[in-house]
Amino acid sequence: MQPIKSLNILGEKVDILVDGAMTNGASVTVIQTTRPGGGPPPHSHTREDETFTVLEGDFEILSDGQWIKAPVGEVFFAPRGGVHTFRNAGTTTGRILVFISPAGMEGFFEKISGLTTADLPKILEAFAEYGLSLHLPQA
Template sequence: MSTNRTLAAKFVPPGEGFVMHTPGGDATILKIAAAETNDHFSLNEYVAMPDAGPPMHVHTREDEAFYILEGTVTFICDGKIIEAPKGSFVFAPRGLPHTFKNRTKSPAKFLLIVTPPANFEAFYSRIGGKDEKGQPPAESLIIERIGREAPNFGITILGPNPL
């Protein structure tokens, strides 16, 4: 991990950033990448569509922190179900099984802070990067890519999302 580079200020206007897609039509917008923070953290604005969320999983390389901006997101962290409305904060440290789902009828939005990022944005890019025409990949392709790529990034898929 490099810690001796000079950091630059950064401004990202609303609605801008590098967009990556995840299962269920969700999108994560990378606002600042690991390389821009000397690998200390990355920050994503995550838009969770109704009834969407990742499979139950565990990270071995990074911690995840979630701050809910809009709507309500349901989490399972270490076997506990947490209903997290706007203004809530949830921390899922590495090694802790977790998942989340938007169980409402409207999109939810949260900030996802990953620390240390451990090349996490490369994982998102590989599973949900847009194709050469700028279109998001099909849902089945995203799920296939998760199964293939997760072990390469220290992520273990534990099963389907139980929420």
């Protein structure tokens, strides 16, 4: 399936395959192409549940404070409110499918597309607007 839109999210490609307009607001489906060591920071959602399926590569999922190996084809569910993330723990680029319900996160992805870590205030503003919270490890 060809993406309807491809975005650059902090140096990683996010292909939007299905957006909220196509599902009447029910869901969004994306594929994120992730470099070794890459993936989003630990975060939580107030509005969305996410389901992850590893398509290729060596991923780990953070769930309930523990990193879990995520083999290709394995499905992981992250309910809203829970701190979660994924990371490419391998040495090659990987791809992970993310199903998000309900729709709306595509707006967040579009808002932060092309931004860099130098744009942190804008990124944090988008997090707040879309009901997301960062959960970074304490130094």
